[in-house]
Amino acid sequence: MSEVPRASAGTNPASPWDAAAAAFTRWRDGDDEGLNDLVRLLSPVLWQVVRATGLDRERAEDVVQTTWISLVDHADSITSPQGISAWLCTSARREAWRAGRLANRERPVEDELLAHGLPDSESPEHQVLLNDEAQLVRECLDRLPERCQKLLRIVAAGPRPNYTDVAKTLGMPVGSIGPTRGRCLDKLRQELTLAGGLP
C-alpha cells in the first residue's frame, strides 16, 4: 500500500515533499541511495497522478518508469530541490497525456469514451475494504457528476497541480478550473453533510 503521509506542502516538516527534496539533494551530492529513496517515496504518488489521467494500469506503470528516466536525464536542469515533487508530477502527467493519446488511437471509439477516468475491471478497487470514513467519502463522490469525480481525483493527486495541467487533462478552459474545482468541492462537502458524516 502506498502510505505516503499527506500534508499540505510547507506547513508540515514531515511532508513527503520535504523528504523528497532531502533525498534529491543527497542524490545530487553523490549518494545513490538518495535516488532509491526518492523512487520509493514518490513512485506511489506518480502512480496516482498518472492513473488520474485515465490511463490503464499497464501503461501507467510504463509512464512512471519513463518519468524517472527523464529525471535522471534532466536532473541538471532542476534548480531547486523543493521543486522536485512538482517537477516529477508535471512530467508524469505530460507523459501520461502522450501515452493516452497513443492508446486512444489504438482503441475503438466507444471503448475510449467508457475508459477515460472510469474505474476499470483490472483495478482491485472492487475488493477493497474501506474504513467508515473512506467508505463515506467514496459514496459521496459517487453521487457527484462524473466530471467532478475526475477533476477531484486529478487535483488531489500529488502536490496540488497547477490549473493549466488540470485544464489540459480535462479539455477545459484554464479560467474555469478554479471555479469548477470549488463547485465540485462544495458538492462533495454537501453530500458528506447530507450523509451525516460531518458536522
Next chain:
Amino acid sequence: MNETTGAPRSDEELLDAVAKLWERLDPPPDDLADGVLARLAAQDLEYELLTLVESDEALAGVRSTTMLRAPDETGTWSLEYLGPGFRVQLRISRRGRQARLDGWVSPPQPMTVMLSSVLRKGGVLEAQVSDSGRFEFPVAPAGACRMTFVTESGGRPQATPPFWI
C-alpha cells in the same frame, strides 16, 4: 479532522480525503518502485562501475575520498579500484592548485583511459595504458572527477565512482 470542533472541512482536507481514498482504491503494483529501479539500472549502465577497494590518505588528518579538498592543499594520496579482470591504482599528487595523476593497471592490458570532471562537462583528458600498465595525466583537473577505461576489445566501459582531486 474537525469532528471535534464541528467546523466544516477545508478544501485541502477534502482533497486529502479524496487522495487517501484513491490510494486505497487504486494502489500501485507492489513492485512498482522495484521495476523503476531495475529500469533505471538498465538505463544507467552505459558503463560498469569499478569498486573502490583501498584509499590511502597521506594528507594531514582523516579525509574522505568524496570530500572537497581545500584549493591549496598539498600532498599525495592513492586510490585503488577493482574491475572485472583488472585492478587500477591511482596516485594523485597535489601541490597547491597543480595536480598530477599516475596510474597502474594490473595485469597490464591495452586500454584508453579518460579523465573527466563530473561537474564541468566537456573537458575530457585521454591517456593510453603502456605495455607495463602505466598511464599518467601530468596536469589533472581539480574537483570531482571520474575515470573511464575502454578496452580495445570493446565491451562496456568501466568507470570509477567520482573521486576528488
